Amino acid sequence: MKSKIEKILNSIEHSFEWIDSAAMIAMWIIALIELFFRDVVNSPLSWSLDVTLLIMVWMAMMGSGVGVRSDLHIKISFFTSKIPLWLEKIFGLISYALVFYFGIYMFVGSYSLAILPGIIPSLGISNSWSYIPIMIGGIFAMMFSFEKGIRLILKGGKKS
Amino acid sequence: MKTKLIVIIIIGFFLLSIFFNAPWINFFPSQILSITFLWGTFAAFILIGVPISFSLGISAFFTAIYVGLPVLVIFQSLSMGIYSFAYVAIPFFILMGQLMLIGGMSDDLLAFANIFVGRLPGGFAIVNVLSNMLLGGISGSSVADVAAIGSVSIPMMEKQGYTREFSSALTAAASQEGIIIPPSQNMIIYSLAAGGVSVSGLFLAGYIPGILLGISLIVVILVLAKLRNFPKGEVVVWDIKTVKMIFRAIISIAVGGLTVFGIVFGLFTPTESASVGALLVLILDFTIYRKKFKFSKFVNAIKESSRTTIMVLFLIANASAFGYVMAYLQVPTMLAQGIISISSNPIIILLMINILLLALGTVMDMAPLIVIMTPILLPLVEKIGMSPIQFGILMLINLGIGLCTPPVGNALFVSSAIGKVTIEKETKEMILLLIGMIITLFLVTYIPLISMFIPNLFGVR
Numbered sequence: 001m002k003s004k005i006e007k008i009l010n011s012i013e014h015s016f017e018w019i020d021s022a023a024m025i026a027m028w029i030i031a032l033i034e035l036f037f038r039d040v041v042n043s044p045l046s047w048s049l050d051v052t053l054l055i056m057v058w059m060a061m062m063g064s065g066v067g068v069r070s071d072l073h074i075k076i077s078f079f080t081s082k083i084p085l086w087l088e089k090i091f092g093l094i095s096y097a098l099v100f101y102f103g104i105y106m107f108v109g110s111y112s113l114a115i116l117p118g119i120i121p122s123l124g125i126s127n128s129w130s131y132i133p134i135m136i137g138g139i140f141a142m143m144f145s146f147e148k149g150i151r152l153i154l155k156g157g158k159k160s
Numbered sequence: 161m162k163t164k165l166i167v168i169i170i171i172g173f174f175l176l177s178i179f180f181n182a183p184w185i186n187f188f189p190s191q192i193l194s195i196t197f198l199w200g201t202f203a204a205f206i207l208i209g210v211p212i213s214f215s216l217g218i219s220a221f222f223t224a225i226y227v228g229l230p231v232l233v234i235f236q237s238l239s240m241g242i243y244s245f246a247y248v249a250i251p252f253f254i255l256m257g258q259l260m261l262i263g264g265m266s267d268d269l270l271a272f273a274n275i276f277v278g279r280l281p282g283g284f285a286i287v288n289v290l291s292n293m294l295l296g297g298i299s300g301s302s303v304a305d306v307a308a309i310g311s312v313s314i315p316m317m318e319k320q321g322y323t324r325e326f327s328s329a330l331t332a333a334a335s336q337e338g339i340i341i342p343p344s345q346n347m348i349i350y351s352l353a354a355g356g357v358s359v360s361g362l363f364l365a366g367y368i369p370g371i372l373l374g375i376s377l378i379v380v381i382l383v384l385a386k387l388r389n390f391p392k393g394e395v396v397v398w399d400i401k402t403v404k405m406i407f408r409a410i411i412s413i414a415v416g417g418l419t420v421f422g423i424v425f426g427l428f429t430p431t432e433s434a435s436v437g438a439l440l441v442l443i444l445d446f447t448i449y450r451k452k453f454k455f456s457k458f459v460n461a462i463k464e465s466s467r468t469t470i471m472v473l474f475l476i477a478n479a480s481a482f483g484y485v486m487a488y489l490q491v492p493t494m495l496a497q498g499i500i501s502i503s504s505n506p507i508i509i510l511l512m513i514n515i516l517l518l519a520l521g522t523v524m525d526m527a528p529l530i531v532i533m534t535p536i537l538l539p540l541v542e543k544i545g546m547s548p549i550q551f552g553i554l555m556l557i558n559l560g561i562g563l564c565t566p567p568v569g570n571a572l573f574v575s576s577a578i579g580k581v582t583i584e585k586e587t588k589e590m591i592l593l594l595i596g597m598i599i600t601l602f603l604v605t606y607i608p609l610i611s612m613f614i615p616n617l618f619g620v621r
Contacts, residue, residue, distance in 0.1 A: 020466035021459070024251060031252065031435040035428075049245050056248055056469075057239065060477065063470035064213070072471050073211030074525055078567035080209040083161050091168075095210040102218045109235030130239050141214075 009069065009147060012140075016066040023059040027052050050122045054129060061133035065140025068099060069147065089152055096149040099141055106138025171204045179226055195489050198223040202482070212528050213471070217478035220485045229488060234481045241480025242473050245431065246352055249359075251469040252434030253345035256419070257299040258461035258468075259441040263449025265412045266308035269294045270316075272409035275396050277378075282385030283393025284320050285330055286378050288313045292334035293374045294409070296341035298416030298441075302563060303570050305338040306331055310578040320391050326384075328579030329564075329589040332571040333597060334377055336560035339526070340553065341370035342420045343437065348430055349476065349527055350552045353534035360424040361549045361620035365611040369553050369604045376596035384592065408448050415440045424618060472527055479531035487535065496540040506544040510605050513537055514558060518598075521562015525570060529559050549620075550604075550611040557601045564590055564597075 034048035067073055080091055114128035114135065177185050178197045185193065201222050205215035221234050260266075273290035280286055288309065295305050310331040317327035339346050342363035351357045384390065396402065419437035422428040428436060445453050486492070499509055517537075520529055534555070541551045563571040566583055576586045604610050 017463060020470065021462045024255065024462055024466040024469065027248065027251060028255065028435055028438065031248065031431060032439060035432050035436065049248075052248050053243065053245060056251065056473065057242060059466065060242060060470050060473035061239075063466070064474035067467075067470060067474070068211075072467055073213050073474070074471065074528075075209050075211045076206050076523065076568055077209065078523075079164060079207045083164060087161065087165060091208040095205070095208050098205065098210055098218050099214050102214060102221065105221060105231065106235065106238070109232055110239070112232055113236060113239070130243060131235075134235065134239055 009144070013066055013069050016063060020059055020063050023055050027055050027059075030055075046122055050120060054120075054123075057130055058133040061137040062140065063137075065103070065137035066144065068141050069144035085155070089155070092152045093149055096145040096152070099145040100149070103138045103141030103143075103145060106141060107135045108138075110134040110138065168204065168208060171200060171207075175200045175204060179222070191489060191494075194223060194227050195491055195494070197226055198482075198485055198489065198491075206524075212525070213475040213478045216475070216482040216528070216532070220478070220481040223485050223489075227485075227489070229485070233484060237481040237484045238477045241477040244352065246348070246356075247473065247476070249348050249430040249434045250345050250472060251465065252431065252438050253300045253343060253348065254468050254472070255461070255465040256343075256434060256438040256441050257301050257304040257345075258465045259438055259445060259458075260295075260299050261304060261308050262453060262457045262461055263445040264452040265298070265408075265441075265444070265449065266291065266295060266305075267312055268405050268409045268412065270309065270312055271402075271405050274393055275402075275406070278393030278396060280382070280385075281392060282381040282390035284313075284317050285322065285326075285381045285385075285390060287393055288317065288327075288330055289334045289337075289374050289377045289381070292331075292337045293341060293370065294413055296337035296339075296344075296370060297420075298343075298412055299338050300343045300345040300347075302335040302338040302560065303574050305335040306571050306574045307578065309335065310575050314575070314579045320393075322390065323589070324579045325581050325585045325589045328575040328581050329572075329586050329593060330377070330381070331579070332564045332569075332575035332586075333590065333593040334374070335571050335575075336557075336563065336597070337370050337374060339556050339560045340366045340373060342366045343416065343434070344556070345472075346526055346530060346556055346559075347552065349472070349530050350534060350555065352476075353531045354538050354548050354552065355535075357548045357552060358620050359430045360618070361615045362552050363420050364424060364614040364618055364620060365549045365553050366556075367614055368610050369557060369600065372603065372610065373557065373597060373600045376600045377593060380592050380596040411448065412444060415444065424620075475528055476531055479528060482532065483535050492536045492539050495536055496543065499540060500543075506546075507606070509540070509544055510546075510554075513541065514554070514601065514605060517555060517558035518561060521559045522565045523568050524562070525568065526556075526559045526563060529562075530555065547608065547612060549615055550608050553611045554601070554605050557597070557604055561594060561597050561601065564594065 030048050030052050034045050038044040080088060110131040114131035118127035119125060120127060175197060178193050198219055201219035202215050205218060206212055221231060224231050224234050269291040270287060273287045273294060277283060277286040277290055292305055292309055295309060299305055313331055314327045318324050347362040348359060351359045351362055419433045422433045423430055499512055503509060538548060538551060563569050566572060566587055572583060572586060576583050
C-alpha cells in the first residue's frame with residue numbers, strides 16, 4: 001500500500017517535470033510565432049499574449065504545489081541546521097502544517113474567486129481559468145506537505 | 161541549540177499574544193502591532209524552515225485575518241500578482257542563461273579575456289573578472305555565471321598557484337557582474353516591483369556601474385598581486401584556433417548586446433527580446449558550439465529553466481499578497497516617516513538604506529528582497545530626489561554583495577561547492593573583495609551620473 005502511494009506521488013512529480021518543460025517550450029514557441037506574425041507577416045495575433053500568460057500562470061501555480069515535494073522553493077537553513085532530530089522534527093512539522101493549511105485556503109479561496117462571473121476579453125473564456133491552477137496548486141501543496149510531514153515523523157534516529 | 165529554541169519560543173509567544181490581543185501588549189498602537197505581526201510571523205516562519213514564498217503568503221494571510229481584511233484579497237493578489245505580460249520576460253531570460261551554459265561559451269570568453277589582461281600581474285585572476293563582465297553581457301544571473309566560469313576558472317587558477325579559497329571567492333564576487341551588466345532578469349523583477357520603471361533605462365544604467373565593479377575587483381587583485389606574488393596569465397599563442405575563438409566570443413557578445421539594444425531602440429519588448437535572445441543562443445549552441453552540444457543538456461536546460469521560473473514566479477505572487485497587506489498597513493509611509501525623522505539629510509538616508517539592504521542581503525536571497533523592499537523604499541528615495549533607475553542599480557549592487565556573504569549567499573554557496581572549499585575559509589578571502597565592491601556601491605549611491613550617464617544619453621529618465 002505504502003509503495004503504491006509512493007509510486008503515484010513519484011509519477012505525479014515526474015510527469016510535472018515534463019509538463020513544466022513542455023509549458024516552457026510552448027510559451028517560447030508562441031512568443032516567437034507572435035513576433036513572426038507581427039513583424040514579418042504584419043498581422044499581429046490577438047490571442048498569443050494571453051495564451052502565453054495563461055500557460056505561465058498555470059505552470060507557476062501547479063508547479064509550485066508539486067515543488068513542495070521536490071524542495072524547489074528556497075528556504076533559509078542556517079537556523080535549522082545543526083539542531084537535534086527532535087527539534088528538527090518539531091520545526092519541520094510546524095512548517096509542513098502551515099503549508100498544508102495555506103494549501104487548503106489556496107483551494108477554497110481561489111474556488112470562491114473562480115465561481116465569480118467575468119471573462120478574459122481577448123480569449124473570451126471565463127476568468128476562472130486563471131484561478132483553477134491555484135486551486136490545483138493548493139491540492140498539491142496539501143498532498144505533498146502531508147507526505148513530507150509523514151516522512152519526517154517516520155525519519156529514524158540518524159540525522160540526515 | 162538552546163538559544164535557537166528560546167528565540168523561537170519568545171517570538172512565538174509574542175506573536176500569539178498579538179493575535180489573541182493579550183492584555184500585556186494592549187498598550188501598543190494597533191497599527192504597530194499589525195505591522196509587527198506581519199513581519200514577525202514572516203520572520204518566524206522563515207526561521208523554522210518554511211519556504212520563503214510560502215512564508216510571505218501565509219504571514220499575509222494570517223495578518224489579513226488579524227486586521228479583519230477579507231482573505232480573498234490574498235488569493236486574488238496571488239493570481240493577479242503574476243498576471244502581467246511583462247513577467248513573461250523572466251522565464252525567457254532564465255532560459256537564455258541556461259542555454260548559454262550548454263555550449264561552452266564561458267570557455268571562449270575566458271580565453272578572449274586572457275588576450276587583453278593575461279599579461280598583467282595576477283593575470284588569470286583579472287581574466288576571471290573580465291570574462292565575468294563579458295558573460296554578464298549575455299546572461300542575466302550571477303549563480304549561472306558562477307557555475308559557468310567557476311567550473312573552468314577555479315581549477316585553472318589553482319593550477320597557476322592561487323589558493324582555491326581565493327579563486328572561489330573571486331569567482332563569486334565577479335559573478336555579480338551578471339546581475340549589474342545587462343541583460344538581467346533581476347532588473348525585470350525590479351522594474352515590475354517598482355511599478356513599471358523603464359527596462360531599457362535600467363539596462364543602460366547597468367553598464368558603467370558594472371564596469372566600475374569589475375575595476376574595483378581588478379584593483380584589489382593588483383594590490384594582492386604585489387603582496388602575494390600572483391603569477392602572470394597564460395601567454396597567448398596566435399594560431400587559427402585563437403582566431404576562431406575570438407570570432408566565437410565576439411558573436412556571443414553580440415547576441416547579448418542585441419537583446420539589450422533591441423529593447424533600447426524599441427525593436428523589441430523585453431519579453432520578445434528575451435525570447436529572441438534565447439533562440440539566438442540556441443542557434444549558437446547548434447552551430448559554432450555544436451561540438452559540445454548534447455540533446456540531454458538541452459533537455460536539462462529546459463527543465464532547470466522551468467524549475468527556476470516556477471520558484472521565482474511563485475515567490476513574486478506571494479510577495480504581491482504580502483505587499484498588498486503591507487500597503488494596507490501603510491508600512492512604506494511609516495518607514496519613510498521613521499527614517500526622515502532620524503535625519504532629513506539625503507546622504508544619511510541613503511547610508512541608512514544601504515546598511516539596511518546590506519544587512520537584509522546577508523540573510524535573504526535577491527529576488528524576494530527586490531519584491532519586498534522596492535515598494536517600501538522607492539517612495540522614500542524618490543522623495544529625496546533619486547531616480548528610480550539609479551535606485552534599481554543601487555539595490556542590485558547591495559543585494560549582489562549579499563549573495564557573496566554568509567549566512568545566506570547563493571553565489572558563495574555555489575562557488576564553494578565548485579571550488580570544494582569551506583564557506584568559512586572562502587569568506588575570509590572574500591573580505592578584501594567585499595571592500596572593493598562596497599566602495600563601488602558608495603560611488604554609485606552618491607554619484608548619480610555613474611548610473612544615469614548612458615540612460616540620459618539615450619534620453620531615458
